[in-house]
Amino acid sequence: MKKITIGLLGATAAFSMMMGSVQAGTLDDVKRKGSLTCGVSTGLPGFSNANSKNVWSGLDVDVCRAVAAAVLGDAGKVKYTPLTAKERFTALQSGEIDMLSRNTTWTHTRDTSLGINFAGVNYYDGQGFMVSKNLGVKSATELDGAAVCIQAGTTTELNLADYFRLKGMKYKAVVFDTSDQSVKGFESGRCDVLTSDQSQLYALRIKLANPGNAVVLPEVISKEPLGPVVRQGDDAWFNVVKWSLFAMVNAEELGVTSGNVDSMKSSANPGVKRLLSGDAGKKLGLNSDWGYNIVKQVGNYGEAFERNVGKGSALKIGRGLNALWSKGGLQYAPPIR
Ligand SMILES: N[C@@H](CCC(=O)N[C@@H](CS)C(=O)NCC(=O)O)C(=O)O
Structure with a gap:
Protein backbone atom coordinates (compact mmCIF):
# COMPACT_ATOMS: atom_id res chain seq x y z
CA MET A 1 0.00 0.00 0.00
CA LYS A 2 1.48 3.27 -1.06
CA LYS A 3 0.44 6.52 0.55
CA ILE A 4 0.36 9.50 -1.73
CA THR A 5 -0.22 13.07 -0.68
CA ILE A 6 -1.46 15.40 -3.34
CA GLY A 7 -1.30 19.14 -3.25
CA LEU A 8 -4.40 19.95 -5.29
CA LEU A 9 -4.67 23.61 -6.19
CA GLY A 10 -4.79 24.90 -2.67
CA ALA A 11 -6.73 22.03 -1.18
CA THR A 12 -4.83 19.01 0.01
CA ALA A 13 -6.18 15.56 -0.56
CA ALA A 14 -4.56 12.47 0.84
CA PHE A 15 -5.53 8.96 0.00
CA SER A 16 -4.17 5.49 -0.10
CA MET A 17 -3.80 3.84 -3.43
CA MET A 18 -3.97 0.09 -3.37
CA MET A 19 -1.43 -0.64 -6.04
CA GLY A 20 -2.73 -3.25 -8.40
CA SER A 21 -6.12 -3.95 -6.90
CA VAL A 22 -8.08 -1.35 -8.83
CA GLN A 23 -5.58 -0.76 -11.59
CA ALA A 24 -6.61 -3.13 -14.34
CA GLY A 25 -9.53 -5.06 -15.67
CA THR A 26 -12.18 -2.32 -15.67
CA LEU A 27 -13.49 -3.46 -19.06
CA ASP A 28 -14.05 -6.99 -17.76
CA ASP A 29 -15.51 -5.62 -14.51
CA VAL A 30 -18.04 -3.51 -16.39
CA LYS A 31 -19.00 -6.44 -18.63
CA ARG A 32 -19.39 -8.70 -15.61
CA LYS A 33 -21.45 -6.15 -13.63
CA GLY A 34 -23.57 -5.41 -16.68
CA SER A 35 -23.41 -1.72 -15.86
CA LEU A 36 -21.00 1.19 -15.91
CA THR A 37 -20.48 3.32 -12.80
CA CYS A 38 -19.86 6.86 -13.95
CA GLY A 39 -18.83 9.74 -11.70
CA VAL A 40 -20.70 12.94 -12.54
CA SER A 41 -21.32 16.31 -10.88
CA THR A 42 -23.90 16.91 -8.19
CA GLY A 43 -25.93 18.87 -10.72
CA LEU A 44 -24.89 21.06 -13.60
CA PRO A 45 -27.50 21.66 -16.32
CA GLY A 46 -26.26 20.78 -19.80
CA PHE A 47 -23.32 18.71 -18.53
CA SER A 48 -24.56 16.30 -15.86
CA ASN A 49 -27.89 16.90 -14.23
CA ALA A 50 -30.67 14.68 -12.86
CA ASN A 51 -34.34 15.52 -13.38
CA SER A 52 -37.11 14.99 -10.81
CA LYS A 53 -37.30 11.32 -11.86
CA ASN A 54 -33.55 10.95 -11.28
CA VAL A 55 -32.87 10.57 -15.02
CA TRP A 56 -29.44 12.01 -15.80
CA SER A 57 -28.66 13.99 -18.93
CA GLY A 58 -25.96 16.27 -20.31
CA LEU A 59 -22.89 16.36 -22.52
CA ASP A 60 -20.76 14.63 -19.85
CA VAL A 61 -23.53 12.11 -19.18
CA ASP A 62 -23.55 11.35 -22.92
CA VAL A 63 -19.91 10.26 -22.69
CA CYS A 64 -20.91 7.78 -19.95
CA ARG A 65 -23.82 6.65 -22.13
CA ALA A 66 -21.57 6.26 -25.17
CA VAL A 67 -19.17 4.03 -23.21
CA ALA A 68 -22.10 1.91 -21.92
CA ALA A 69 -23.47 1.63 -25.48
CA ALA A 70 -20.03 0.58 -26.76
CA VAL A 71 -19.32 -1.96 -24.01
CA LEU A 72 -22.77 -3.25 -23.07
CA GLY A 73 -24.82 -2.39 -26.16
CA ASP A 74 -27.13 -0.30 -23.99
CA ALA A 75 -26.60 3.40 -23.23
CA GLY A 76 -29.07 3.07 -20.36
CA LYS A 77 -26.86 0.73 -18.35
CA VAL A 78 -25.11 3.46 -16.38
CA LYS A 79 -25.13 4.01 -12.63
CA TYR A 80 -24.41 7.65 -11.88
CA THR A 81 -22.40 8.67 -8.83
CA PRO A 82 -22.76 12.39 -8.04
CA LEU A 83 -19.46 13.84 -6.85
CA THR A 84 -18.31 17.24 -5.68
CA ALA A 85 -15.14 18.68 -7.16
CA LYS A 86 -13.22 17.66 -4.03
CA GLU A 87 -14.47 14.07 -4.03
CA ARG A 88 -14.05 13.19 -7.70
CA PHE A 89 -10.43 12.01 -7.98
CA THR A 90 -10.51 9.91 -4.81
CA ALA A 91 -13.67 8.20 -6.08
CA LEU A 92 -11.86 7.31 -9.29
CA GLN A 93 -8.65 6.20 -7.58
CA SER A 94 -10.40 4.02 -5.01
CA GLY A 95 -12.34 2.16 -7.72
CA GLU A 96 -15.70 3.48 -6.52
CA ILE A 97 -16.37 4.60 -10.10
CA ASP A 98 -15.26 3.09 -13.43
CA MET A 99 -14.75 6.49 -15.04
CA LEU A 100 -15.22 10.17 -14.30
CA SER A 101 -17.14 12.40 -16.70
CA ARG A 102 -17.65 15.62 -14.84
CA ASN A 103 -16.47 18.92 -16.32
CA THR A 104 -12.93 18.12 -15.25
CA THR A 105 -10.03 20.18 -16.56
CA TRP A 106 -7.02 18.36 -17.96
CA THR A 107 -4.00 19.94 -16.29
CA HIS A 108 -0.39 18.93 -15.95
CA THR A 109 -0.58 18.51 -12.17
CA ARG A 110 -3.62 16.27 -12.32
CA ASP A 111 -2.27 14.21 -15.20
CA THR A 112 1.10 13.65 -13.57
CA SER A 113 0.39 13.31 -9.86
CA LEU A 114 -3.03 11.78 -9.32
CA GLY A 115 -2.61 8.39 -11.02
CA ILE A 116 -5.19 9.28 -13.63
CA ASN A 117 -5.39 9.62 -17.42
CA PHE A 118 -7.47 12.07 -19.41
CA ALA A 119 -9.18 10.25 -22.28
CA GLY A 120 -9.78 13.31 -24.47
CA VAL A 121 -11.56 16.64 -24.44
CA ASN A 122 -15.33 16.72 -24.83
CA TYR A 123 -15.60 20.46 -24.17
CA TYR A 124 -13.01 23.21 -24.63
CA ASP A 125 -13.76 25.81 -21.99
CA GLY A 126 -12.17 28.73 -20.18
CA LYS A 223 -7.77 27.33 -20.76
CA GLU A 224 -10.06 24.62 -19.36
CA PRO A 225 -10.04 21.55 -21.59
CA LEU A 226 -12.68 19.32 -20.00
CA GLY A 227 -12.78 15.59 -20.54
CA PRO A 228 -13.45 12.11 -19.24
CA VAL A 229 -10.91 10.54 -16.89
CA VAL A 230 -9.84 6.97 -16.07
CA ARG A 231 -7.32 5.39 -13.71
CA GLN A 232 -3.75 5.02 -14.86
CA GLY A 233 -2.50 1.51 -15.50
CA ASP A 234 -5.53 0.14 -17.32
CA ASP A 235 -4.76 0.74 -20.96
CA ALA A 236 -7.54 -1.45 -22.37
CA TRP A 237 -10.11 0.61 -20.50
CA PHE A 238 -8.35 3.86 -21.36
CA ASN A 239 -8.69 2.87 -25.05
CA VAL A 240 -12.39 2.08 -24.71
CA VAL A 241 -13.24 5.44 -23.14
CA LYS A 242 -10.97 7.34 -25.52
CA TRP A 243 -12.37 5.71 -28.65
CA SER A 244 -15.99 5.99 -27.51
CA LEU A 245 -15.54 9.76 -27.46
CA PHE A 246 -13.57 9.69 -30.73
CA ALA A 247 -16.36 7.64 -32.33
CA MET A 248 -18.83 10.44 -31.54
CA VAL A 249 -16.57 13.08 -33.07
CA ASN A 250 -15.71 10.94 -36.11
CA ALA A 251 -19.42 10.24 -36.64
CA GLU A 252 -20.12 13.96 -36.83
CA GLU A 253 -17.28 14.46 -39.29
CA LEU A 254 -18.56 11.56 -41.42
CA GLY A 255 -22.15 12.86 -41.35
CA VAL A 256 -23.44 9.84 -39.45
CA THR A 257 -26.30 10.73 -37.09
CA SER A 258 -28.68 8.83 -34.82
CA GLY A 259 -31.30 9.46 -37.52
CA ASN A 260 -29.41 8.12 -40.53
CA VAL A 261 -27.15 5.49 -38.94
CA ASP A 262 -29.27 2.57 -40.17
CA SER A 263 -29.10 3.63 -43.80
CA MET A 264 -25.43 4.61 -43.35
CA LYS A 265 -24.70 0.96 -42.57
CA SER A 266 -24.71 0.33 -46.31
CA SER A 267 -22.57 3.39 -47.09
CA ALA A 268 -19.71 2.88 -49.56
CA ASN A 269 -17.51 5.29 -47.54
CA PRO A 270 -14.72 3.18 -45.95
CA GLY A 271 -14.55 5.52 -42.95
CA VAL A 272 -18.25 5.05 -42.25
CA LYS A 273 -17.91 1.29 -42.71
CA ARG A 274 -15.08 1.11 -40.20
CA LEU A 275 -17.05 3.18 -37.67
CA LEU A 276 -20.20 1.08 -37.94
CA SER A 277 -18.85 -2.42 -38.56
CA GLY A 278 -15.58 -4.24 -39.18
CA ASP A 279 -12.89 -5.15 -36.66
CA ALA A 280 -12.40 -1.81 -34.86
CA GLY A 281 -14.57 -3.09 -32.00
CA LYS A 282 -12.63 -6.33 -31.72
CA LYS A 283 -9.38 -4.41 -31.29
CA LEU A 284 -10.99 -2.70 -28.29
CA GLY A 285 -12.33 -5.93 -26.82
CA LEU A 286 -15.84 -4.95 -27.92
CA ASN A 287 -18.45 -6.20 -30.37
CA SER A 288 -18.33 -5.02 -33.98
CA ASP A 289 -21.47 -2.89 -33.50
CA TRP A 290 -19.87 -0.73 -30.75
CA GLY A 291 -19.76 2.38 -32.99
CA TYR A 292 -23.24 1.77 -34.37
CA ASN A 293 -24.62 1.51 -30.82
CA ILE A 294 -22.99 4.78 -29.78
CA VAL A 295 -24.37 6.74 -32.72
CA LYS A 296 -27.79 5.07 -32.70
CA GLN A 297 -28.36 5.48 -28.97
CA VAL A 298 -26.43 8.62 -28.07
CA GLY A 299 -25.85 10.43 -31.37
CA ASN A 300 -22.74 12.00 -32.82
CA TYR A 301 -20.81 14.71 -30.95
CA GLY A 302 -22.65 17.56 -32.70
CA GLU A 303 -26.05 16.08 -31.85
CA ALA A 304 -25.04 15.67 -28.20
CA PHE A 305 -23.68 19.22 -28.13
CA GLU A 306 -26.80 20.82 -29.62
CA ARG A 307 -29.21 18.81 -27.48
CA ASN A 308 -27.44 19.46 -24.18
CA VAL A 309 -25.72 22.83 -24.32
CA GLY A 310 -26.37 24.23 -27.81
CA LYS A 311 -29.29 25.78 -29.64
CA GLY A 312 -31.67 22.98 -28.69
CA SER A 313 -30.99 23.49 -24.98
CA ALA A 314 -31.66 26.06 -22.28
CA LEU A 315 -27.97 27.07 -22.28
CA LYS A 316 -27.83 28.15 -25.96
CA ILE A 317 -24.04 28.01 -26.20
CA GLY A 318 -22.51 28.34 -29.69
CA ARG A 319 -20.09 25.69 -30.98
CA GLY A 320 -17.12 28.12 -30.86
CA LEU A 321 -13.95 26.18 -29.98
CA ASN A 322 -16.06 23.02 -29.89
CA ALA A 323 -16.85 23.07 -33.59
CA LEU A 324 -15.14 20.37 -35.64
CA TRP A 325 -11.58 21.19 -36.78
CA SER A 326 -12.94 21.23 -40.34
CA LYS A 327 -15.37 24.00 -39.34
CA GLY A 328 -12.93 26.28 -37.53
CA GLY A 329 -13.03 24.60 -34.13
CA LEU A 330 -10.76 22.32 -32.11
CA GLN A 331 -12.74 19.08 -32.08
CA TYR A 332 -10.58 16.57 -33.89
CA ALA A 333 -10.54 12.82 -33.46
CA PRO A 334 -7.87 10.45 -34.75
CA PRO A 335 -9.24 8.26 -37.53
CA ILE A 336 -10.70 4.79 -37.07
CA ARG A 337 -8.48 2.68 -39.31
N1 LIG B 1 -13.24 22.51 -14.62
C1 LIG B 1 -12.88 22.87 -13.28
C2 LIG B 1 -14.12 23.23 -12.43
C3 LIG B 1 -15.00 22.05 -12.19
C4 LIG B 1 -16.12 22.27 -11.16
O1 LIG B 1 -16.27 21.43 -10.25
N2 LIG B 1 -16.91 23.31 -11.31
C5 LIG B 1 -18.01 23.49 -10.38
C6 LIG B 1 -18.52 24.90 -10.55
S1 LIG B 1 -19.92 25.11 -11.51
C7 LIG B 1 -19.05 22.41 -10.62
O2 LIG B 1 -19.13 21.85 -11.68
N3 LIG B 1 -19.86 22.05 -9.68
C8 LIG B 1 -20.82 21.00 -9.84
C9 LIG B 1 -21.05 20.32 -8.52
O3 LIG B 1 -20.99 20.99 -7.51
O4 LIG B 1 -21.26 19.11 -8.49
C10 LIG B 1 -12.10 21.77 -12.62
O5 LIG B 1 -11.93 20.70 -13.21
O6 LIG B 1 -11.61 21.96 -11.51
Whole structure:
Protein backbone atom coordinates (compact mmCIF):
# COMPACT_ATOMS: atom_id res chain seq x y z
CA MET A 1 0.00 0.00 0.00
CA LYS A 2 1.48 3.27 -1.06
CA LYS A 3 0.44 6.52 0.55
CA ILE A 4 0.36 9.50 -1.73
CA THR A 5 -0.22 13.07 -0.68
CA ILE A 6 -1.46 15.40 -3.34
CA GLY A 7 -1.30 19.14 -3.25
CA LEU A 8 -4.40 19.95 -5.29
CA LEU A 9 -4.67 23.61 -6.19
CA GLY A 10 -4.79 24.90 -2.67
CA ALA A 11 -6.73 22.03 -1.18
CA THR A 12 -4.83 19.01 0.01
CA ALA A 13 -6.18 15.56 -0.56
CA ALA A 14 -4.56 12.47 0.84
CA PHE A 15 -5.53 8.96 0.00
CA SER A 16 -4.17 5.49 -0.10
CA MET A 17 -3.80 3.84 -3.43
CA MET A 18 -3.97 0.09 -3.37
CA MET A 19 -1.43 -0.64 -6.04
CA GLY A 20 -2.73 -3.25 -8.40
CA SER A 21 -6.12 -3.95 -6.90
CA VAL A 22 -8.08 -1.35 -8.83
CA GLN A 23 -5.58 -0.76 -11.59
CA ALA A 24 -6.61 -3.13 -14.34
CA GLY A 25 -9.53 -5.06 -15.67
CA THR A 26 -12.18 -2.32 -15.67
CA LEU A 27 -13.49 -3.46 -19.06
CA ASP A 28 -14.05 -6.99 -17.76
CA ASP A 29 -15.51 -5.62 -14.51
CA VAL A 30 -18.04 -3.51 -16.39
CA LYS A 31 -19.00 -6.44 -18.63
CA ARG A 32 -19.39 -8.70 -15.61
CA LYS A 33 -21.45 -6.15 -13.63
CA GLY A 34 -23.57 -5.41 -16.68
CA SER A 35 -23.41 -1.72 -15.86
CA LEU A 36 -21.00 1.19 -15.91
CA THR A 37 -20.48 3.32 -12.80
CA CYS A 38 -19.86 6.86 -13.95
CA GLY A 39 -18.83 9.74 -11.70
CA VAL A 40 -20.70 12.94 -12.54
CA SER A 41 -21.32 16.31 -10.88
CA THR A 42 -23.90 16.91 -8.19
CA GLY A 43 -25.93 18.87 -10.72
CA LEU A 44 -24.89 21.06 -13.60
CA PRO A 45 -27.50 21.66 -16.32
CA GLY A 46 -26.26 20.78 -19.80
CA PHE A 47 -23.32 18.71 -18.53
CA SER A 48 -24.56 16.30 -15.86
CA ASN A 49 -27.89 16.90 -14.23
CA ALA A 50 -30.67 14.68 -12.86
CA ASN A 51 -34.34 15.52 -13.38
CA SER A 52 -37.11 14.99 -10.81
CA LYS A 53 -37.30 11.32 -11.86
CA ASN A 54 -33.55 10.95 -11.28
CA VAL A 55 -32.87 10.57 -15.02
CA TRP A 56 -29.44 12.01 -15.80
CA SER A 57 -28.66 13.99 -18.93
CA GLY A 58 -25.96 16.27 -20.31
CA LEU A 59 -22.89 16.36 -22.52
CA ASP A 60 -20.76 14.63 -19.85
CA VAL A 61 -23.53 12.11 -19.18
CA ASP A 62 -23.55 11.35 -22.92
CA VAL A 63 -19.91 10.26 -22.69
CA CYS A 64 -20.91 7.78 -19.95
CA ARG A 65 -23.82 6.65 -22.13
CA ALA A 66 -21.57 6.26 -25.17
CA VAL A 67 -19.17 4.03 -23.21
CA ALA A 68 -22.10 1.91 -21.92
CA ALA A 69 -23.47 1.63 -25.48
CA ALA A 70 -20.03 0.58 -26.76
CA VAL A 71 -19.32 -1.96 -24.01
CA LEU A 72 -22.77 -3.25 -23.07
CA GLY A 73 -24.82 -2.39 -26.16
CA ASP A 74 -27.13 -0.30 -23.99
CA ALA A 75 -26.60 3.40 -23.23
CA GLY A 76 -29.07 3.07 -20.36
CA LYS A 77 -26.86 0.73 -18.35
CA VAL A 78 -25.11 3.46 -16.38
CA LYS A 79 -25.13 4.01 -12.63
CA TYR A 80 -24.41 7.65 -11.88
CA THR A 81 -22.40 8.67 -8.83
CA PRO A 82 -22.76 12.39 -8.04
CA LEU A 83 -19.46 13.84 -6.85
CA THR A 84 -18.31 17.24 -5.68
CA ALA A 85 -15.14 18.68 -7.16
CA LYS A 86 -13.22 17.66 -4.03
CA GLU A 87 -14.47 14.07 -4.03
CA ARG A 88 -14.05 13.19 -7.70
CA PHE A 89 -10.43 12.01 -7.98
CA THR A 90 -10.51 9.91 -4.81
CA ALA A 91 -13.67 8.20 -6.08
CA LEU A 92 -11.86 7.31 -9.29
CA GLN A 93 -8.65 6.20 -7.58
CA SER A 94 -10.40 4.02 -5.01
CA GLY A 95 -12.34 2.16 -7.72
CA GLU A 96 -15.70 3.48 -6.52
CA ILE A 97 -16.37 4.60 -10.10
CA ASP A 98 -15.26 3.09 -13.43
CA MET A 99 -14.75 6.49 -15.04
CA LEU A 100 -15.22 10.17 -14.30
CA SER A 101 -17.14 12.40 -16.70
CA ARG A 102 -17.65 15.62 -14.84
CA ASN A 103 -16.47 18.92 -16.32
CA THR A 104 -12.93 18.12 -15.25
CA THR A 105 -10.03 20.18 -16.56
CA TRP A 106 -7.02 18.36 -17.96
CA THR A 107 -4.00 19.94 -16.29
CA HIS A 108 -0.39 18.93 -15.95
CA THR A 109 -0.58 18.51 -12.17
CA ARG A 110 -3.62 16.27 -12.32
CA ASP A 111 -2.27 14.21 -15.20
CA THR A 112 1.10 13.65 -13.57
CA SER A 113 0.39 13.31 -9.86
CA LEU A 114 -3.03 11.78 -9.32
CA GLY A 115 -2.61 8.39 -11.02
CA ILE A 116 -5.19 9.28 -13.63
CA ASN A 117 -5.39 9.62 -17.42
CA PHE A 118 -7.47 12.07 -19.41
CA ALA A 119 -9.18 10.25 -22.28
CA GLY A 120 -9.78 13.31 -24.47
CA VAL A 121 -11.56 16.64 -24.44
CA ASN A 122 -15.33 16.72 -24.83
CA TYR A 123 -15.60 20.46 -24.17
CA TYR A 124 -13.01 23.21 -24.63
CA ASP A 125 -13.76 25.81 -21.99
CA GLY A 126 -12.17 28.73 -20.18
CA GLN A 127 -12.76 30.44 -16.85
CA GLY A 128 -15.07 33.44 -16.69
CA PHE A 129 -16.93 35.67 -14.26
CA MET A 130 -20.63 36.25 -13.64
CA VAL A 131 -21.84 39.37 -11.82
CA SER A 132 -25.18 40.70 -10.79
CA LYS A 133 -26.41 43.25 -13.35
CA ASN A 134 -26.99 45.99 -10.79
CA LEU A 135 -23.31 45.98 -9.90
CA GLY A 136 -22.84 47.83 -13.21
CA VAL A 137 -19.52 46.11 -13.94
CA LYS A 138 -18.63 45.60 -17.61
CA SER A 139 -15.20 44.02 -17.35
CA ALA A 140 -13.27 41.73 -14.99
CA THR A 141 -10.64 44.46 -14.67
CA GLU A 142 -13.18 46.41 -12.55
CA LEU A 143 -13.38 43.69 -9.89
CA ASP A 144 -10.74 45.00 -7.46
CA GLY A 145 -11.81 44.26 -3.88
CA ALA A 146 -14.68 41.96 -4.89
CA ALA A 147 -15.99 39.01 -2.89
CA VAL A 148 -15.82 36.03 -5.24
CA CYS A 149 -17.88 32.81 -4.91
CA ILE A 150 -15.82 29.81 -5.88
CA GLN A 151 -15.84 26.02 -5.47
CA ALA A 152 -13.33 24.05 -3.44
CA GLY A 153 -11.08 21.58 -5.24
CA THR A 154 -11.32 23.23 -8.65
CA THR A 155 -8.83 24.71 -11.08
CA THR A 156 -10.81 27.90 -10.63
CA GLU A 157 -9.05 28.69 -7.35
CA LEU A 158 -5.52 28.94 -8.74
CA ASN A 159 -6.64 30.76 -11.91
CA LEU A 160 -8.46 33.34 -9.82
CA ALA A 161 -5.42 33.93 -7.62
CA ASP A 162 -3.15 34.19 -10.70
CA TYR A 163 -5.43 36.61 -12.53
CA PHE A 164 -5.93 38.99 -9.60
CA ARG A 165 -2.23 38.94 -8.74
CA LEU A 166 -1.30 39.68 -12.34
CA LYS A 167 -3.74 42.60 -12.47
CA GLY A 168 -2.63 43.90 -9.07
CA MET A 169 -6.15 43.50 -7.68
CA LYS A 170 -7.42 42.11 -4.38
CA TYR A 171 -10.36 39.77 -3.75
CA LYS A 172 -12.00 37.80 -0.99
CA ALA A 173 -12.75 34.17 -1.82
CA VAL A 174 -16.06 32.76 -0.55
CA VAL A 175 -15.62 29.00 -0.93
CA PHE A 176 -18.41 26.45 -1.38
CA ASP A 177 -18.49 22.68 -1.98
CA THR A 178 -21.26 22.36 -4.57
CA SER A 179 -22.60 24.45 -7.42
CA ASP A 180 -25.99 24.70 -5.70
CA GLN A 181 -24.33 26.27 -2.68
CA SER A 182 -22.38 28.68 -4.90
CA VAL A 183 -25.57 29.76 -6.66
CA LYS A 184 -27.30 30.36 -3.32
CA GLY A 185 -24.28 32.27 -2.07
CA PHE A 186 -24.32 34.44 -5.18
CA GLU A 187 -28.07 35.06 -4.96
CA SER A 188 -28.01 35.91 -1.29
CA GLY A 189 -25.25 38.47 -1.85
CA ARG A 190 -22.46 36.57 -0.05
CA CYS A 191 -20.33 37.48 -3.05
CA ASP A 192 -20.33 40.06 -5.86
CA VAL A 193 -18.96 37.67 -8.43
CA LEU A 194 -19.27 34.00 -9.21
CA THR A 195 -16.34 32.52 -11.08
CA SER A 196 -16.15 29.17 -12.85
CA ASP A 197 -15.66 27.69 -16.30
CA GLN A 198 -17.70 29.89 -18.63
CA SER A 199 -19.99 27.06 -19.76
CA GLN A 200 -20.82 26.41 -16.14
CA LEU A 201 -21.69 30.06 -15.58
CA TYR A 202 -24.33 29.72 -18.31
CA ALA A 203 -25.49 26.50 -16.68
CA LEU A 204 -25.66 28.07 -13.23
CA ARG A 205 -27.33 31.22 -14.52
CA ILE A 206 -30.42 29.22 -15.50
CA LYS A 207 -30.55 27.96 -11.91
CA LEU A 208 -30.98 31.53 -10.61
CA ALA A 209 -34.48 32.67 -9.62
CA ASN A 210 -34.01 35.52 -12.08
CA PRO A 211 -31.36 34.69 -14.71
CA GLY A 212 -31.84 38.05 -16.43
CA ASN A 213 -30.31 39.79 -13.41
CA ALA A 214 -26.90 38.23 -13.97
CA VAL A 215 -24.36 38.88 -16.71
CA VAL A 216 -21.36 36.87 -17.80
CA LEU A 217 -18.38 39.19 -18.32
CA PRO A 218 -16.44 38.98 -21.61
CA GLU A 219 -13.03 37.96 -20.18
CA VAL A 220 -11.90 34.35 -20.39
CA ILE A 221 -8.88 34.04 -18.09
CA SER A 222 -7.75 30.43 -18.60
CA LYS A 223 -7.77 27.33 -20.76
CA GLU A 224 -10.06 24.62 -19.36
CA PRO A 225 -10.04 21.55 -21.59
CA LEU A 226 -12.68 19.32 -20.00
CA GLY A 227 -12.78 15.59 -20.54
CA PRO A 228 -13.45 12.11 -19.24
CA VAL A 229 -10.91 10.54 -16.89
CA VAL A 230 -9.84 6.97 -16.07
CA ARG A 231 -7.32 5.39 -13.71
CA GLN A 232 -3.75 5.02 -14.86
CA GLY A 233 -2.50 1.51 -15.50
CA ASP A 234 -5.53 0.14 -17.32
CA ASP A 235 -4.76 0.74 -20.96
CA ALA A 236 -7.54 -1.45 -22.37
CA TRP A 237 -10.11 0.61 -20.50
CA PHE A 238 -8.35 3.86 -21.36
CA ASN A 239 -8.69 2.87 -25.05
CA VAL A 240 -12.39 2.08 -24.71
CA VAL A 241 -13.24 5.44 -23.14
CA LYS A 242 -10.97 7.34 -25.52
CA TRP A 243 -12.37 5.71 -28.65
CA SER A 244 -15.99 5.99 -27.51
CA LEU A 245 -15.54 9.76 -27.46
CA PHE A 246 -13.57 9.69 -30.73
CA ALA A 247 -16.36 7.64 -32.33
CA MET A 248 -18.83 10.44 -31.54
CA VAL A 249 -16.57 13.08 -33.07
CA ASN A 250 -15.71 10.94 -36.11
CA ALA A 251 -19.42 10.24 -36.64
CA GLU A 252 -20.12 13.96 -36.83
CA GLU A 253 -17.28 14.46 -39.29
CA LEU A 254 -18.56 11.56 -41.42
CA GLY A 255 -22.15 12.86 -41.35
CA VAL A 256 -23.44 9.84 -39.45
CA THR A 257 -26.30 10.73 -37.09
CA SER A 258 -28.68 8.83 -34.82
CA GLY A 259 -31.30 9.46 -37.52
CA ASN A 260 -29.41 8.12 -40.53
CA VAL A 261 -27.15 5.49 -38.94
CA ASP A 262 -29.27 2.57 -40.17
CA SER A 263 -29.10 3.63 -43.80
CA MET A 264 -25.43 4.61 -43.35
CA LYS A 265 -24.70 0.96 -42.57
CA SER A 266 -24.71 0.33 -46.31
CA SER A 267 -22.57 3.39 -47.09
CA ALA A 268 -19.71 2.88 -49.56
CA ASN A 269 -17.51 5.29 -47.54
CA PRO A 270 -14.72 3.18 -45.95
CA GLY A 271 -14.55 5.52 -42.95
CA VAL A 272 -18.25 5.05 -42.25
CA LYS A 273 -17.91 1.29 -42.71
CA ARG A 274 -15.08 1.11 -40.20
CA LEU A 275 -17.05 3.18 -37.67
CA LEU A 276 -20.20 1.08 -37.94
CA SER A 277 -18.85 -2.42 -38.56
CA GLY A 278 -15.58 -4.24 -39.18
CA ASP A 279 -12.89 -5.15 -36.66
CA ALA A 280 -12.40 -1.81 -34.86
CA GLY A 281 -14.57 -3.09 -32.00
CA LYS A 282 -12.63 -6.33 -31.72
CA LYS A 283 -9.38 -4.41 -31.29
CA LEU A 284 -10.99 -2.70 -28.29
CA GLY A 285 -12.33 -5.93 -26.82
CA LEU A 286 -15.84 -4.95 -27.92
CA ASN A 287 -18.45 -6.20 -30.37
CA SER A 288 -18.33 -5.02 -33.98
CA ASP A 289 -21.47 -2.89 -33.50
CA TRP A 290 -19.87 -0.73 -30.75
CA GLY A 291 -19.76 2.38 -32.99
CA TYR A 292 -23.24 1.77 -34.37
CA ASN A 293 -24.62 1.51 -30.82
CA ILE A 294 -22.99 4.78 -29.78
CA VAL A 295 -24.37 6.74 -32.72
CA LYS A 296 -27.79 5.07 -32.70
CA GLN A 297 -28.36 5.48 -28.97
CA VAL A 298 -26.43 8.62 -28.07
CA GLY A 299 -25.85 10.43 -31.37
CA ASN A 300 -22.74 12.00 -32.82
CA TYR A 301 -20.81 14.71 -30.95
CA GLY A 302 -22.65 17.56 -32.70
CA GLU A 303 -26.05 16.08 -31.85
CA ALA A 304 -25.04 15.67 -28.20
CA PHE A 305 -23.68 19.22 -28.13
CA GLU A 306 -26.80 20.82 -29.62
CA ARG A 307 -29.21 18.81 -27.48
CA ASN A 308 -27.44 19.46 -24.18
CA VAL A 309 -25.72 22.83 -24.32
CA GLY A 310 -26.37 24.23 -27.81
CA LYS A 311 -29.29 25.78 -29.64
CA GLY A 312 -31.67 22.98 -28.69
CA SER A 313 -30.99 23.49 -24.98
CA ALA A 314 -31.66 26.06 -22.28
CA LEU A 315 -27.97 27.07 -22.28
CA LYS A 316 -27.83 28.15 -25.96
CA ILE A 317 -24.04 28.01 -26.20
CA GLY A 318 -22.51 28.34 -29.69
CA ARG A 319 -20.09 25.69 -30.98
CA GLY A 320 -17.12 28.12 -30.86
CA LEU A 321 -13.95 26.18 -29.98
CA ASN A 322 -16.06 23.02 -29.89
CA ALA A 323 -16.85 23.07 -33.59
CA LEU A 324 -15.14 20.37 -35.64
CA TRP A 325 -11.58 21.19 -36.78
CA SER A 326 -12.94 21.23 -40.34
CA LYS A 327 -15.37 24.00 -39.34
CA GLY A 328 -12.93 26.28 -37.53
CA GLY A 329 -13.03 24.60 -34.13
CA LEU A 330 -10.76 22.32 -32.11
CA GLN A 331 -12.74 19.08 -32.08
CA TYR A 332 -10.58 16.57 -33.89
CA ALA A 333 -10.54 12.82 -33.46
CA PRO A 334 -7.87 10.45 -34.75
CA PRO A 335 -9.24 8.26 -37.53
CA ILE A 336 -10.70 4.79 -37.07
CA ARG A 337 -8.48 2.68 -39.31
N1 LIG B 1 -13.24 22.51 -14.62
C1 LIG B 1 -12.88 22.87 -13.28
C2 LIG B 1 -14.12 23.23 -12.43
C3 LIG B 1 -15.00 22.05 -12.19
C4 LIG B 1 -16.12 22.27 -11.16
O1 LIG B 1 -16.27 21.43 -10.25
N2 LIG B 1 -16.91 23.31 -11.31
C5 LIG B 1 -18.01 23.49 -10.38
C6 LIG B 1 -18.52 24.90 -10.55
S1 LIG B 1 -19.92 25.11 -11.51
C7 LIG B 1 -19.05 22.41 -10.62
O2 LIG B 1 -19.13 21.85 -11.68
N3 LIG B 1 -19.86 22.05 -9.68
C8 LIG B 1 -20.82 21.00 -9.84
C9 LIG B 1 -21.05 20.32 -8.52
O3 LIG B 1 -20.99 20.99 -7.51
O4 LIG B 1 -21.26 19.11 -8.49
C10 LIG B 1 -12.10 21.77 -12.62
O5 LIG B 1 -11.93 20.70 -13.21
O6 LIG B 1 -11.61 21.96 -11.51
